[in-house]
């Protein structure tokens with residue numbers, strides 16, 4: 001890897017703001033639920049000299065990378081290969097009922113997105129894979145397109161990609177498999193979407209961007225697991241413990257916002273409901289009234305930061 005590429009990989013999103021909200025103090029224990037390349041983890045471990053951090057990631061390539069980067073912290077740092085939806089089990093295995101802070105920087109890392117063979121990007125032709133956890137029992141994006149109904153494919157592309165041409169795209173995908181020529185590669189899919197979407201004048205983003213995002217979210221069940229993870233994380237914080245979540249699209253941000261609101265005691269039941277049924281209970285104090293976004297300087301230097309939103313809370 002070139003120095004410039006390594007430098008780019010190392011750029012974590014909203015570093016100063018994340019540290020400010022996590023507010024690490026000597027002797028505290030942190031979970032980085034999305035270890036990735038270890039950028040945020042390194043910041044946290046460097047903040048105070050006897051902090052302990054457990055990094056979780058479902059991607060073995062990320063774990064290899066972060067392990068090398070963070071080995072200087074020796075016994076203060078540990079890695080668990082797991083899905084963060086299993087955070088409760090991970091903590092149990094470590095005999096750690098509660099921790100002082102948890103961070104989740106959601107989505108894919110540049111290591112994943114820029115690895116041609118992982119199939120996350122239409123910039124490289126490769127099998128349509130998109131699994132963050134590349135274990136064989138997990139279905140790839142090509143598997144989903146081969147097995148799901150036309151209706152389900154359209155729903156995924158519409159809901160997770162907010163793509164208006166979702167039904168046309170799904171129809172063409174299913175036509176291809178009915179002809180015995182299923183869509184199997186990134187190039188195949190990108191071309192099919194390009195032919196299905198009416199391109200707006202001056203449109204800067206590639207027409208397949210939304211469909212690729214949608215499939216990635218579906219393959220990794222990113223939306224389904226989010227609320228459960230947020231609730232489990234908050235349940236495993238000490239009183240006064242801090243939780244930071246960084247999201248990259250509005251679907252995720254909405255779930256974080258609404259879950260935090262519910263857990264801060266705000267009832268969202270219809271006005272005439274005689275008793276509260278929405279699950280509101282006061283467990284946290286929200287630290288970010290509005291989500292925190294990167295400033296212009298950060299987005300210029302790190303394009304991935306463009307759509308980042310950070311929300312933070314503190315356990316009561």
Ligand SMILES: C[S@@+](CC[C@H](N)C(=O)[O-])C[C@H]1O[C@@H](n2cnc3c(N)ncnc32)[C@H](O)[C@@H]1O
Pocket residue numbers: 011012013033034035036037038039040041056057058059062082083084085105106107108109110132225
């Ligand atoms: C945006 S990157 C994190 C970058 C990291 N904060 C840094 O500064 O280098 C997200 C990472 O989270 C991992 N990830 C995403 N969803 C996950 C999940 N449900 N369980 C475990 N890891 C997940 C991905 O594999 C990826 O490595």
Ligand SMILES: [Zn+2]
Pocket residue numbers: 266267268269275276277278279280
């Ligand atoms: Zn309610």
